[in-house]
Amino acid sequence: MGLLIDNITYIYNEGSVMATNAIDGVTCEIPDGQFIGLIGHTGSGKSTLVQTMNGLLRPSSGKILYNGEDIWGENYDRRKLRAEVGLVFQYPEHQLFEADVLTDVKFGPKNLGLSQEEQERRAKKALELVGMGEEYYEVSPFELSGGQKRRAAIAGVLAMEPKIMILDEPTAGLDPKGRDEILGLVSDMHTKLHMTIVLVSHSMDDVAKYVERIIVMNNAKIMLDGTPREVFRHGEELENVGLSEPQVVYICQYLKQRGMNIPTEVLTVDEAAQAILKAAGKKESENSGV
Amino acid sequence: MIFTKKLSHDYLKKDDEGNVIGKVRALDDVNVHVKPGEFVAILGHNGSGKSTFAKHINALLYPTEGTVTVDGMDTTNDNDLWKIRQEAGMIFQNPDNQIIGQVVEEDVGFGPENLGVPTKEIWERVEESLRAVGMYEYRKKSPNHLSGGQKQRVSIAGVIAMHPKCIIMDEPTAMLDPGGRREVIEAAHGLNQVEGITILLITHYMEEAIGADRVIVMDQGKVAMEGTPREVFSHVEELRSLKLDVPEATMLAYKLQKAGLPLPDGILTKEELADALAKTGLFPEMTADKTPAGTADPSADKTSAGTADKSEDQM
Numbered sequence: 001m002g003l004l005i006d007n008i009t010y011i012y013n014e015g016s017v018m019a020t021n022a023i024d025g026v027t028c029e030i031p032d033g034q035f036i037g038l039i040g041h042t043g044s045g046k047s048t049l050v051q052t053m054n055g056l057l058r059p060s061s062g063k064i065l066y067n068g069e070d071i072w073g074e075n076y077d078r079r080k081l082r083a084e085v086g087l088v089f090q091y092p093e094h095q096l097f098e099a100d101v102l103t104d105v106k107f108g109p110k111n112l113g114l115s116q117e118e119q120e121r122r123a124k125k126a127l128e129l130v131g132m133g134e135e136y137y138e139v140s141p142f143e144l145s146g147g148q149k150r151r152a153a154i155a156g157v158l159a160m161e162p163k164i165m166i167l168d169e170p171t172a173g174l175d176p177k178g179r180d181e182i183l184g185l186v187s188d189m190h191t192k193l194h195m196t197i198v199l200v201s202h203s204m205d206d207v208a209k210y211v212e213r214i215i216v217m218n219n220a221k222i223m224l225d226g227t228p229r230e231v232f233r234h235g236e237e238l239e240n241v242g243l244s245e246p247q248v249v250y251i252c253q254y255l256k257q258r259g260m261n262i263p264t265e266v267l268t269v270d271e272a273a274q275a276i277l278k279a280a281g282k283k284e285s286e287n288s289g290v
Numbered sequence: 291m292i293f294t295k296k297l298s299h300d301y302l303k304k305d306d307e308g309n310v311i312g313k314v315r316a317l318d319d320v321n322v323h324v325k326p327g328e329f330v331a332i333l334g335h336n337g338s339g340k341s342t343f344a345k346h347i348n349a350l351l352y353p354t355e356g357t358v359t360v361d362g363m364d365t366t367n368d369n370d371l372w373k374i375r376q377e378a379g380m381i382f383q384n385p386d387n388q389i390i391g392q393v394v395e396e397d398v399g400f401g402p403e404n405l406g407v408p409t410k411e412i413w414e415r416v417e418e419s420l421r422a423v424g425m426y427e428y429r430k431k432s433p434n435h436l437s438g439g440q441k442q443r444v445s446i447a448g449v450i451a452m453h454p455k456c457i458i459m460d461e462p463t464a465m466l467d468p469g470g471r472r473e474v475i476e477a478a479h480g481l482n483q484v485e486g487i488t489i490l491l492i493t494h495y496m497e498e499a500i501g502a503d504r505v506i507v508m509d510q511g512k513v514a515m516e517g518t519p520r521e522v523f524s525h526v527e528e529l530r531s532l533k534l535d536v537p538e539a540t541m542l543a544y545k546l547q548k549a550g551l552p553l554p555d556g557i558l559t560k561e562e563l564a565d566a567l568a569k570t571g572l573f574p575e576m577t578a579d580k581t582p583a584g585t586a587d588p589s590a591d592k593t594s595a596g597t598a599d600k601s602e603d604q605m
Contacts, residue, residue: 246538
């Protein structure tokens with residue numbers, strides 16, 4: 001079933017002169033098991049939108065249904081919702097606070113009122129998923145490296161065993177290897193644990209590599225919604241709103257402009273390499289044919 | 291401009307009572323010389339020592355061993371502290387932590403005001419600084435209503451208003467969207483070329499290093515590689531082993547090279563890649579002449595189509 005966002009609006013400082021529409025009539029469906037990239041320039045409404053998804057912010061108007069139920073309906077258990085729809089904030093490592101990694105990761109399950117044993121089981125499993133073994137259990141979170149801290153923080157949300165995982169720019173400030181590790185982890189959560197993923201990102205290269213659907217926000221509205229190939233056909237529109245296409249798309253467009261016979265609808269360096277090799281091979285066979 | 295000689299720095303580990311229980315060597319025998327007017331990019335994985343290095347340049351940290359001099363001044367000499375901080379300005383990741391004024395021009399004027407610059411000159415400096423980063427038309431706005439890239443450019447204007455000789459940018463684009471990243475990197479190059487300000491750019495985005503005069507790669511507190519962007523990015527495997535990457539055009543060229551296409555090492559841009567591919571002779575349909583970057587001139591397409599026809603006719 002998943003999440004259904006039905007014509008929601010969110011107004012900051014409602015009723016005052018400072019009132020601003022952060023979300024303005026947004027409708028979209030997030031079906032179970034999808035891997036979605038949510039992009040948009042700073043201030044486009046992405047972060048506000050994801051915070052409405054697990055009931056942290058209440059829309060000014062419109063409805064949000066989770067598995068068919070209105071999450072702001074009377075008697076709806078939003079605590080349970082927040083366990084099922086996990087949200088990893090930007091720079092989540094700033095929220096690490098316990099004395100050791102295991103206790104920190106146990107904090108979420110503890111708040112769910114689970115037994116000591118269950119808290120421990122879930123925390124250990126979550127840490128295993130993010131690639132942090134027993135040797136980290138008793139380490140202070142503050143002694144970890146940047147990438148490790150972030151993984152520990154993600155484990156804290158994973159330990160709630162959510163069905164939907166929303167990550168708000170999980171790779172900001174990480175080195176290329178760290179970025180690959182976190183995105184690999186997110187991709188595993190999708191393929192191995194069958195979680196629904198909403199990845200908020202500023203990196204078109206990352207989004208192109210991993211997601212199956214892209215939602216583009218601009219001025220509090222959804223501007224584009226489709227597969228990466230569909231969305232990246234709108235290069236100019238994306239640039240006009242402070243975004244871009246993946247770098248490899250620009251490379252292929254330029255090669256085509258210079259006369260090479262290749263498709264420009266590529267998403268990864270590997271796809272581009274294949275396309276160029278194909279263009280080279282084809283030419284050779286044509287030549288030999290003549 | 292900046293000299294570091296055998297620079298080492300230890301972070302001390304302390305227990306709850308404040309007793310030193312261990313040391314971590316964050317910088318280890320770093321010898322770097324940055325010339326006036328140079329644009330240097332510093333790469334390195336998280337924890338490689340980049341930021342620790344940067345903080346030594348404007349005396350936010352002091353060497354455990356070795357020396358750092360900025361424009362001839364030793365950073366450990368307290369008498370020169372404010373002069374050093376005025377000459378070597380710093381920009382950090384999060385623009386929201388660096389902006390304090392309610393109005394853009396007030397924020398930019400804060401630095402020179404603190405230096406005791408006369409009021410009239412403050413306003414002159416504010417104007418020239420905002421113009422230098424292309425934010426003059428926003429001078430009366432509240433910083434809260436700016437985009438990330440605009441805020442970061444206001445932060446940079448605030449540093450320029452102190453008339454620095456050098457700006458150290460510690461991942462200034464980490465929190466920005468693609469448009470904001472472009473704006474900030476263009477502003478940095480503009481300041482370097484037009485105003486002659488020395489730039490040290492720390493970044494995790496490899497493409498941002500392409501336009502630098504020199505790239506320094508740090509690992510485990512040491513300088514692991516150093517050279518022009520072309521020299522450094524020729525070492526694809528080595529960079530990957532240092533948890534880094536190369537620009538996408540470089541990676542694409544590298545993969546094509548591995549697949550057997552005769553391409554040179556160290557291709558950095560799409561233009562270079564196109565030129566190199568055209569030279570292989572495998573793509574006779576490609577135009578040999580360089581169309582200037584970024585031109586989507588429809589007539590260029592026609593010309594290329596024309597040459598493609600011709601070359602096929604000749605065969």
